[in-house]
Amino acid sequence: MRSMLSLSPSSLRAISEHRKLISLIRNPLHTSHLLEFLGRVFRFDAHQDNFLATILVGRLRRPEHSLRLLGLLHHPNIFPFNAAIRVFSDSSPFTALSLFIYLKRLSLSPNDFTFSDLFKASSHSKNVLHVFQLHAHVKKSFYSSDPFVSNALLSAYSRFSGHLSSAHQLFDEMSEYRMGRSWTSLIAGYARFSKGEETLSLFLEMVNIGFIPEDETMVSVLSACSSLVGRQIDKWVKMLQEYGDNYSVCIVLLYLYGKLGRVDESRKLFDNLRERIGRIGVVAWNAMISGHVQNGEPIKSLDLFFCMLGDCSTKPNHVTFVSVLSACAMVGDLNLGRWAHEYLKCRVSKEILKSNKILGTALIDMYSKCGNLVEAKKVFDRMTEKDVVSFNAMIMGLAMNGEEVTALNLFSSMRKFNVKPNDGTFLGLLCACAHSGMVEEGRLIFNDILQKYSIDPKLEHYACFTDLLARAGHIEEALEVVENMPIEPNGLVWGSLLGDASPTPSWMLLKMLLLGFLLQTPQIRLGMSCFLMLMLLAEVGKELKS
Incomplete structure (x- = not known):
């Protein structure tokens, strides 16, 4: 008390202000108020308090403000640096890594949170050399066997496709202190690079040991399953069926049954799960709703979604709505699609709506297929991150809704975003050309697919291009394209010629069209094929008589 009385009025005022600042900073502050608060901190020299600096750095989002604050600390400890590194590890990874160099120069010792x-x-820097360098520092420190640090290192290695083996080796070395997060990180790594069989092997190993996979783990496992094809799926279904009633395994089976087209078995398993367990998680609901959509059952998908809404124990997430929006697009229900979008706005943050590429693409696809191109454009323009799938959805939407020139212009703008086109991009562009009769542009695009972009055209590309040529009356050129195809033309390709072929007395052309179309068309469409050919022959007969 005596020491307090001996202080000058200015010192007492500074102490009082310092206490006020600490009390204020504990409460949320708007950005404008935060900058005003920062001015008060510097005015009373309160920034020298490491505790206050740590809280401030955690609140400041602009690197220059945080770096200035750290640079003004006379006797800093590790905590303000940890706060800054945590803030910038996502938004500005190179700033975070630079701070590590700076704290080493100050002879500060990093701890487990730092690493x-x-x-x-x-x-996030997308440079594995940074991981190597940090790993070397960890080996020299006390944290080489720290579970917290080891899991973070495992997660870092698992994000680089060429270093999954390093991640797995580290995982094996963690046998004594391995935790659920370790399994999740490694499984996510294999799933990220479409290694379905490796992912499922790890998943079953995890189940056998007795770990209960989290929702995040299950999402990675289901994502990896999408890379399985043919006999691989059959093999894993048989293996998974041996696990009987294991809840996590049943969720994977739900997804794989849907992928095999065995949606009835999938639904039976789903209904049994609900009856046996009662409350099932959102991942199981999502797998079943998605299964109905993938198998062309949008009404059943929507019915199940509304059943989910009635189940108060489970709330839909943005993954649920990707399937729901796809179902709305399939049935062309714009009102329901709008309702789903409004529901998302209420339940999901604006940042997720703008940054989630899969969700944004689903919204674009729904609005485009329901004929509301204005809303589709708004969603596309608001997206902060766009990938090739987002561009493809917008290009196809423009092509379907009569804005073919805009679709071609959007393709040109992809270069500004450093987005590389794929086969889906060119299918949308060819559709745009076919709808508008832009033959020359279509020829250039079709030739660029292989020559410029080294993409092998698929049957859909050939069908779209021959449709463009046939609509414009270039039957002989279209037939030449079909004859030179490196793959066998199917009914889709022949149908694109036959459906729009103008009457011509070229009997050889008619014969080739007839043989090709009827041989390649499934039996169920044989009657329609014959009917179309008879109509064409009748038209040619009229032309010959005249």
Whole structure:
């Protein structure tokens, strides 16, 4: 008390202000108020308090403000640096990594929190050399066997396709202190690079040991299953069926049954799960709703979604709505699609709506297929991150709704975003050309697919291009394209010629069209094929008589 009385009025005022600042900073502050608060901190020299600086750095989102604050600390400890590294590990990974160099120059010792957030930053920097360098530092420190740090390192290695073996080796070395997060990180790594069989092997190993996979783990497992094809799926279904009633395994089976087209078995399993367990998680609901959509059953998908809404124990997430929006697009229900979008706006943050590429693409696809191109464009323009799938959905939407020139212009703008086109991009462009009769543009695009972009055209590309040529009356050129195809033309390709072929007395052309179309068309469409050919022959007969 005596020491307080001996202080000058200005010192007492500074102490009082310092206490006020600490009390204020504990409460949420708007950005404008935060900058005003920062001015008060500097005015009373309160930024020298490491505790206050740590809280401030955690609130400041602009690197220059945080770096200035750290640079003004006379006797800093590790905590303000940890706060800054944590903030910038996502948004500015190179800033976070630079801070590590700076704190080493100040002879500060990093701790487990420092390394964990630095590994996160190194993975977001997309340069595995940063992971190597940090790993070397960890080996020299006390944290080489720290579970927290090891899991962060494992997660970092698992984000680089060429270093999954390093991640797996680290995982094997963690046998004594392996935790659920370790399994999730490695499984996510294999799933990220479409290694379905490796992912499922790890998943079953995890189940056998007795770990209960989290929702995040299950999402990765189901994502990896999408890369399985043919006999691989059959093999894993048989293996998974041996696990009987294991809940996590049943969720994977739900997805695989749907992928095999065995949607009835999938639904039976789903209904049994609900009856046996009662409350099932959102991942199981999503797998079943998605299964109905994938198998062309949008009404059943929507019915199940509304059943989910009635189940108060489980709330839909943005993954649920990707399937729901696809179902709305399939049935062309714009009102329901709008309702789903409004529901998302209420339940999901604006940041997720703008940054989630899969959700944004589903919205674009729904609005385009329901004929509301204005809303589709709004969603596309608001997206902060766009990939090739987003561009493809918008290009196809423009092509379907009479804005073919805009679709071609959008393709040109892909280069500004450094987005590389794929086969889906060119299918949308060819559709745009076919709908508008742009033959020359279509020829250039079709030739560029292989020559410029080294993409092998698929049957859909050939069908779209021959449709364009046939609509414009270039039957002989279209037939030449079909004859030179490196793959066998199917009914889709022949149908594109036959459906729009103008009457011509070229009997050889008619014979080739007839043989090709009827041989390649499934039996169920044989009657329609004959009917179309008879109509064409009748038209040619009229032309010959005249």
